Amino acid sequence: MINYYGSLCTTMYELLHPIAPEDELQFYLQYANNKMNILEPLCGTGRFLVPFLKKGFNITGFDMSTEMLEELYRKAPYAQVFKSSIEEFRCKEKFDYIFITSGSFSLFLDKDTAFNVLMKMKESLTSKGKFVFAAETTANIIPDRKDYLEDCRVKTQEGYDLVLKTKNYYDKHKKILLSPSLYELYDGVDLLRKEEMDFRIKLYDFGELDELILKAGFKRIHVYSDFKKREIADINSKTFLYECYV
Structure with missing residues (x-):
């Protein structure tokens, strides 16, 4: 299976990245408040989800890797998480805030899949919801x-x-x-x-995702080059951070 995180991969991932980088964690935390219903697709071992939980946020997560979810449960046995790929994700409830960290949006390898994910995220948001994510670039x-x-x-x-x-x-x-x-x-x-x-x-070129985001129904987007929310300066940025509003 493409991009499946198995047992040994999960072990190495956890040894190398046991906690989220502080600047990246604060970037995603800044959009949250205690009144929100929050979703983290591709939550992995919970290095972002668990800090959200510890701060009292109402957050749900999912991932397709059984091994990664088992590691998450060891950290937070009562976390609201479930196994699913994002393509198979179905949920009746709506969320105020959805985020995908660590450039993981780049795991969706073609235009159609990326568009379908954007559509699914848009449909899963409340009328004033926001979707924040990172994508890797051709740099x-x-x-x-x-x-x-x-x-x-x-x-x-x-x-x-x-x-x-x-x-x-x-x-x-x-x-x-x-x-x-x-x-x-x-x-x-x-x-x-x-x-x-x-x-x-x-890997994405500058501006390549913007059209897809708007086509998926988002009304307003902001794009940043780093976690300090600086506007993108040039095509050499290694990560694009997208802030999308319905």
Whole structure:
């Protein structure tokens, strides 16, 4: 399955990113208040959702990775989360605020899927709701790499070595960065387990998403280049932050 976070991937993710970056967390918190019904699609291990919970916000989340949700439940057993892909997401209630963090909107790899997600988010909002999300840009293009090379190595709680190896290929026509990933768990030199991940992200040019956002029914949008809400200066921004209003 494309972009599925399995067991070893989740372990490494949690060891490397146990908490949300403070500037990014504050960026998403600034839109929330205690009267809101809030939704976080693609909530993962809860590094954003759990701080929202601790501040008393009424927040619901979902993710398609069983392994990531299990990690979230270990942190917050009473969290309101459920398993679903965003394509399969169905909910009768409306939300005042929906957010997708960490550039994860780029996991939707084609124009039709991105548009359908935008439509679904718009339809899930109240009449005065807002949708805030981040997308990766073409400034993140990296050189092609045909062979697996070690990118990262961490120690697990059991003392094992967890190694991430990746290779890269950029499809310039579809503007998709493909990074096949291999996670390997070692006890010394002995390979205990391995896990493959087909990781891909869509990279966007400046202004490319604006038309889709408006077509989906959002009336007003703001685009920023960083978490301090500075307007985008040029096409070299590595992340576009979208603030969308119905």
